[in-house]
Amino acid sequence: MKAIFLCLMFGVTASAASLDSVAAFLKIDPSARSAALGGAMSASAGSADSVFFNPAGLAKLARRELSAGHAEWLAGTRFDVLAFGAPTRYGSLGVSAVRLSVGSIEARATDRSRAGSFDASDAAYGVTMAKSFSGYSAGGTLKFLRSQIGPYSAQAVAVDLGARKELPGRPLSIGLAVRNLGQGMKFLEQEDALPLMVSAGASYRLAGVLGLALDIRHEPHDKRTSLALGTEYAFLGALSLRAGYAANSGNRSPSMGLLGGLGAGLGFRLKSFGADYSFTPFGDLGDAQRLSLSARF
Secondary structure, three states, rough: OHHHHHHHHHHHHHOOOOOOOOOHHOOOOHHHHHHHHHOOOOOOOOOOHHHHHHHHHHHHHOEEEEEEEEEHHHOOOEEEEEEEEEEEEOOEEEEEEEEEEEEEEEEEOOOOOOEEEEEEEEEEEEEEEEEEOOOOEEEEEEEEEEEEEEOOOEEEEEEEEEEEEOOOOOOOEEEEEEEEOOOOOOOOOEEOOOOOOOEEEEEEEEEEOOOEEEEEEEEEOEEEEEEEEEEEEEEEOOEHHHHHHHEEEOOOOOHHHHHHHOOOOOOOEOOOOOEEEEEOOOOHHHEEEEEEEEEEE
16 A cells, blocks of 8 residues: 555656655746746746745845745646745845645555545745845745655755855846755655755846846756756736746656757736746646736735
């Protein structure tokens, strides 16, 4: 029965899973804008969801912001995200939560007979602090992770660290982040490493309307290096069109070959309110659509 539980949960996150780390849900793009840009967000800043990519980006937050996102993920799963950030006299403070839920799953015993049903979910809760000084920004996030499959559960603590700099006189920013630093998560008798990721990125704004972003990411435990490219064009002062590509990324569909890294979407902002949408194809696994909403006050 234990093996069946584990196999079912692995199937839920198959698009983001790896053989050498657990908590694969941490690899799923947490926002619609990120998914549309191929995940090239290490140099991004000024929004509450910066806490998910590079906590140093929260230091550029000018007003309090609340953002929420939802995705109808693969295999009938749901992925929900919540983030809040606020500038203070000591720096910017943020809190966040992400949850991947499966709902009720039919359980079967080792002889394949029905054995009732169970729920499965993964969640992460974080507290972020970021501050700017001497032309740089730095930040960190402390996260509590929890995975549950029926009556079984596992917990872990992880840390994200980040730094960011805007080049004076140029519309260019660079960022460096280390995510999911921790000792690992033990489920039943097996302990596996968290999906550690080191990323470096740059973003450039051309003529104030065209944004270009580049990320290079390395996952030491999974022995994978990936490249992400994103572009964003803003016009009419409120609408943004986005497209991105993630090469060799663990959260894209390998069955689609080179097309598996594509992402696209759009964003709309009216005064203090914003909405973002993204579409990501996963071939035989289906398509993922995300919607994110935000409000500044």
